[in-house]
Amino acid sequence: MKQEGKRSIWNDYQKEIADDKFYYVRSCIRQNFFPGSETAFLKILREVLEKDVFDDRHHTTCTGIGYHAEVVPLETTMTVVGRNFALMKEAGYQNYVPSCVTSFGIYTEILDSWHHFPEVEARARENLDKATGRTFEIPGNLAHTSDIIFKFRNEIAAKAKYMLVNKTTGKPLRVVDHIGCHYAKMFPQKGIGGAEYPYVLAGMVEAWGGEVIDYPERRHCCGFGFRQYLVKANRGYSISCSKKKFESMEPEKPDFIIANCPGCAYFLDRWQYALAEMEGKTYGEDGHGIPSLTYEEVAGLVLGFDPWELGLQLHQVPVESLLKKMGVAYDPESKFRGANGEDLGQPESPLNLKFYE
Amino acid sequence: MADFGYSLVKSGKTDLDTAGNALARSVSEAEPGFNLCIACGCCVATCSAGRFTNFGFRELIHRIKRGEEKLMIAEAEKCMLCGKCTLVCPRNINTRNIVLLIRKHAIIKGL
Numbered sequence: 001m002k003q004e005g006k007r008s009i010w011n012d013y014q015k016e017i018a019d020d021k022f023y024y025v026r027s028c029i030r031q032n033f034f035p036g037s038e039t040a041f042l043k044i045l046r047e048v049l050e051k052d053v054f055d056d057r058h059h060t061t062c063t064g065i066g067y068h069a070e071v072v073p074l075e076t077t078m079t080v081v082g083r084n085f086a087l088m089k090e091a092g093y094q095n096y097v098p099s100c101v102t103s104f105g106i107y108t109e110i111l112d113s114w115h116h117f118p119e120v121e122a123r124a125r126e127n128l129d130k131a132t133g134r135t136f137e138i139p140g141n142l143a144h145t146s147d148i149i150f151k152f153r154n155e156i157a158a159k160a161k162y163m164l165v166n167k168t169t170g171k172p173l174r175v176v177d178h179i180g181c182h183y184a185k186m187f188p189q190k191g192i193g194g195a196e197y198p199y200v201l202a203g204m205v206e207a208w209g210g211e212v213i214d215y216p217e218r219r220h221c222c223g224f225g226f227r228q229y230l231v232k233a234n235r236g237y238s239i240s241c242s243k244k245k246f247e248s249m250e251p252e253k254p255d256f257i258i259a260n261c262p263g264c265a266y267f268l269d270r271w272q273y274a275l276a277e278m279e280g281k282t283y284g285e286d287g288h289g290i291p292s293l294t295y296e297e298v299a300g301l302v303l304g305f306d307p308w309e310l311g312l313q314l315h316q317v318p319v320e321s322l323l324k325k326m327g328v329a330y331d332p333e334s335k336f337r338g339a340n341g342e343d344l345g346q347p348e349s350p351l352n353l354k355f356y357e
Numbered sequence: 358m359a360d361f362g363y364s365l366v367k368s369g370k371t372d373l374d375t376a377g378n379a380l381a382r383s384v385s386e387a388e389p390g391f392n393l394c395i396a397c398g399c400c401v402a403t404c405s406a407g408r409f410t411n412f413g414f415r416e417l418i419h420r421i422k423r424g425e426e427k428l429m430i431a432e433a434e435k436c437m438l439c440g441k442c443t444l445v446c447p448r449n450i451n452t453r454n455i456v457l458l459i460r461k462h463a464i465i466k467g468l
Contacts, residue, residue, distance in 0.1 A: 232362050232363060233362075233363060234363075235361075235362075235363040236363040236364045236365055236366050237366050239363070239365060240365050240366040240368070243365060244368060244370070274359075274361060277358065277359035277361075278358050278359055278360075278361065278364075278365070279358060279365075280358060351359075
């Protein structure tokens with residue numbers, strides 16, 4: 001399909017995204033996988049874009065992991081979601097912004113269920129009232145954090161310190177975008193660009209000077225799925241999905257991967273280590289892997305945040321190759337130093353995936 | 358190489374550049390029942406050869422349709438031609454004839 005055709009389809013799937021006054025809901029696993037990303041999101045919105053974001057310490061998980069692992073019943077999930085909505089109402093906000101794609105899927109699924117089955121919503125309200133005495137309101141706007149960054153991509157580009165351009169050659173960096181399945185595959189009209197041509201990350205990459213790679217397995221799942229990775233014996237399926245993607249993107253020689261789902265960014269990073277150790281195969285340049293970043297990390301780099309403040313040292317695939325291409329100034333000595341400058345020690349180098357220069 | 362307690366799953370992807378449909382076409386022309394299979398698996402349940410090998414008629418049909426010609430010609434050699442699968446097939450497919458047609462195709466094409 002011609003690019004013009006894709007753009008036309010993207011135009012059919014545009015969603016309304018709030019402009020300000022966000023109620024921020026954290027992800028369970030992102031804070032462990034890539035702890036700098038959520039901090040970077042808050043910093044970008046508050047300090048760079050000067051928006052009002054409320055980071056509520058009282059909200060809980062959406063129960064997504066338990067729900068998809070079939071250990072939490074749907075009624076419980078709905079009640080917990082109702083409680084989070086009630087907290088937003090009590091805080092005086094209307095624009096609900098979950099940081100996790102699984103959560104985003106949970107919220108869109110539940111709101112859709114309540115829309116079609118009002119009696120189910122009534123039962124959730126009753127359960128919440130009995131359990132906590134709280135009442136909730138349906139959010140005025142529901143947008144994933146990547147939607148927010150997408151909305152303000154041009155403002156970020158206007159304040160950019162570095163662009164997604166190879167400083168040596170002057171050519172745009174070649175970027176693989178990977179969208180979490182629960183972002184738009186369940187409810188295409190809730191994602192920018194729908195399920196077929198999601199534009200949320202591609203739009204950021206283009207706005208920041210990069211070139212998005214279209215490759216055969218672009219829309220394939222990363223394999224993270226809870227049923228796959230929670231049971232060790234099933235992880236072969238998970239890693240095989242990622243391998244299929246790596247093999248498909250490898251000939252395109254991507255400079256890095258950008259993802260908007262906690263699991264995708266993590267597994268596309270860590271499975272490169274596992275594949276290298278299991279098969280001796282690496283997919284980057286000279287025995288390196290392909291750096292896999294979250295969109296907040298990329299936005300942070302573009303805005304000139306310190307890479308180690310963004311938590312990029314927690315990636316299994318080192319990001320130094322990308323930093324050098326972009327011309328980002330960084331101190332190699334402080335990569336493994338704590339917030340107060342203390343030495344945290346250096347990780348052991350994998351056998352097959354090049355970790356140190 | 359490292360063993361993490363799980364292994365890679367072989368890709369079931371059909372490579373359209375290498376897949377061949379000549380076998381599927383010649384068998385279905387000579388025995389139209391080839392296209393009637395509903396993959397119920399009764400043939401596998403009753404298979405004499407399947408008791409001693411990993412042969413399965415349902416998989417044979419499925420993979421021939423996917424274009425895995427050479428592999429399936431070798432697979433069809435496991436069949437003992439007892440005909441029990443023909444007796445139990447709910448679609449009255451002449452399964453025995455299909456195996457004979459696969460072997461005939463292999464001889465004609467020198468595979």
